[in-house]
Amino acid sequence: MGLSERFAAxxxxxxxxxxxxxxxxxxxxxxxxxxxxxxxxxxLHGHEDAPTDAALALxxxxxxxxxxxxxxxxxxxxxxxxxxxxxDPAGGVAAFREVLAEQPAEVASWLDRAPQTNEVGRSxxxxxxxxxNAAEEQAAGGTLPVRLLELGSSxxxxxxxxxxxxxxxxxxxxxxxxxxxxxxxxWVGAAPPDVAPRVVERLGCDLHPVDVSTTEGRLSxxxxxxxxxxxxxxxxxxxxxxxxxHPPAVVTSSAADFVDGVETAEGTTTVLWHSVMWQxxxxxxxxxxxxxxxELGATATHxxxxxxxxxxxxxxxxxxxxxxxxxxxxxxxxxxxxxxTLQAHGPPLRLxx
Numbered sequence: 171m172g173l174s175e176r177f178a179a180x181x182x183x184x185x186x187x188x189x190x191x192x193x194x195x196x197x198x199x200x201x202x203x204x205x206x207x208x209x210x211x212x213x214l215h216g217h218e219d220a221p222t223d224a225a226l227a228l229x230x231x232x233x234x235x236x237x238x239x240x241x242x243x244x245x246x247x248x249x250x251x252x253x254x255x256x257x258d259p260a261g262g263v264a265a266f267r268e269v270l271a272e273q274p275a276e277v278a279s280w281l282d283r284a285p286q287t288n289e290v291g292r293s294x295x296x297x298x299x300x301x302x303n304a305a306e307e308q309a310a311g312g313t314l315p316v317r318l319l320e321l322g323s324s325x326x327x328x329x330x331x332x333x334x335x336x337x338x339x340x341x342x343x344x345x346x347x348x349x350x351x352x353x354x355x356x357w358v359g360a361a362p363p364d365v366a367p368r369v370v371e372r373l374g375c376d377l378h379p380v381d382v383s384t385t386e387g388r389l390s391x392x393x394x395x396x397x398x399x400x401x402x403x404x405x406x407x408x409x410x411x412x413x414x415x416h417p418p419a420v421v422t423s424s425a426a427d428f429v430d431g432v433e434t435a436e437g438t439t440t441v442l443w444h445s446v447m448w449q450x451x452x453x454x455x456x457x458x459x460x461x462x463x464x465e466l467g468a469t470a471t472h473x474x475x476x477x478x479x480x481x482x483x484x485x486x487x488x489x490x491x492x493x494x495x496x497x498x499x500x501x502x503x504x505x506x507x508x509x510x511t512l513q514a515h516g517p518p519l520r521l522x523x
Contacts, residue, residue, distance in 0.1 A: 178196070181195075189396040189399060213278050213281075214226070228394070231396075238397070244272075249261060252400075286380055291402070297331045302363060302498070303498070311472070319440065320442075321444040321447060322445075325380035329418045337356055344361070344366070351412060353405065382414075425444075432462070435474065445480070463499070477500045494511060495511060496511065
C-alpha cells in the first residue's frame with residue numbers, strides 16, 4: 171500500500187472513530203502525496219517505506235498538533251478546537267500545509283516515534299476483566315490480590331485503573347466513585363461483577379516510556395489526542411492529575427525482555443495486560459511473549475494464578491470482521507475467551523459474559 175492509499179485509509183478510520191477534523195485534513199493532503207515537490211513529501215522523505223502499522227499519518231498529525239499546543243503553528247491554531255479554534259476544512263488544510271512548508275524539520279523530528287496516546291478510556295476494559303476474574307476466583311474459593319503488569323505502557327496511566335470511576339450507562343459505578351477520572355458510559359448492557367480486586371503491585375514497560383512528571387511528557391501524550399475530541403482531553407487531564415499523586419512505574423524494556431523477567435508469586439494473581447500495542451510487535455516477539463506466558467502458566471495453581479488480558483484489534487476467526495476485542499486467558503487452565511468488545515479509544519465496553 172502506497173503513501174496515498176495509507177493516508178486515505180487513515181482518513182476513513184478517523185471519520186469512523188469520530189474525528190471529522192482529521193478525516194478532512196488527511197483527505198485534503200492525499201493529493202500532496204502525488205507531488206514529489208510538495209511540503210508533505212519533503213517532510214516524509216526517508217520514511218516512504220515505513221510499514222503500514224507504523225501509522226505514519228498519525229505521526230505527522232501528532233507532530234503538528236504538538237506545535238499547535240505549543241503555540242508555534244501560527245494561523246493553524248485558529249482551526250484546532252484543542253486550543254479554542256473552530257475547524258474549517260478549506261482554511262484548515264491550507265494552514266496545515268503552511269506549517270509543513272515553514273517547519274519541515276520540526277514536523278519530521280517526531281516521525282521516528284510511535285504514536286503514544288496511552289488512552290485512558292481503555293482502562294475500563296482492563297478493570298472489567300479484573301472484576302470478572304475476581305468474581306470467578308471468589309466463586310472458586312476466594313479472591314487473590316493482583317500484581318498488575320503492562321506491556322507498551324507509554325506513561326503507565328492505565329496502571330491506575332482502580333483509581334478511576336468506571337460508570338455504566340445506568341449510572342452504576344465500578345472502581346473509585348469519587349475519582350476525578352469519570353469514564354461514562356464505561357460499558358453498555360451487562361455490568362462487570364461488583365467484585366473489586368485489590369491491586370498490590372503495578373509495573374509497566376515501554377521501549378520509550380513517557381515521563382508525565384515533565385512538561386515534555388505531558389505534551390507528548392496530549393499531542394496524540396485528536397484535537398476535536400474534547401472528552402478524551404478531559405479524561406487525559408484528569409488521569410495526569412491522578413498520576414501526579416500516584417506516579418506509575420514504567421521501565422525501559424522490550425515486551426520480550428520484560429516478560430522474561432516476570433515470575434508469578436504465591437498468594438497473588440499476576441495479570442499481564444496490554445491495549446492496542448500488539449500490532450507494533452513483530453511476529454517473533456509476539457511468539458516469544460506467548461511462549462513465556464505458556465511457561466509461566468504451566469506452573470500456575472489456584473493460589474498462584476496468571477491472567478493475560480489484551481484489548482486489541484483482531485478477528486474471532488480468519489474470515490471474520492476486525493473488531494476491538496477484550497480477550498482473556500487465565501491459568502491454571504489457560505483457555506482463551508472473548509469477554510467483550512470495545513471501541514478503538516476505549517468505552518463503551520460491551521461484555522459478552
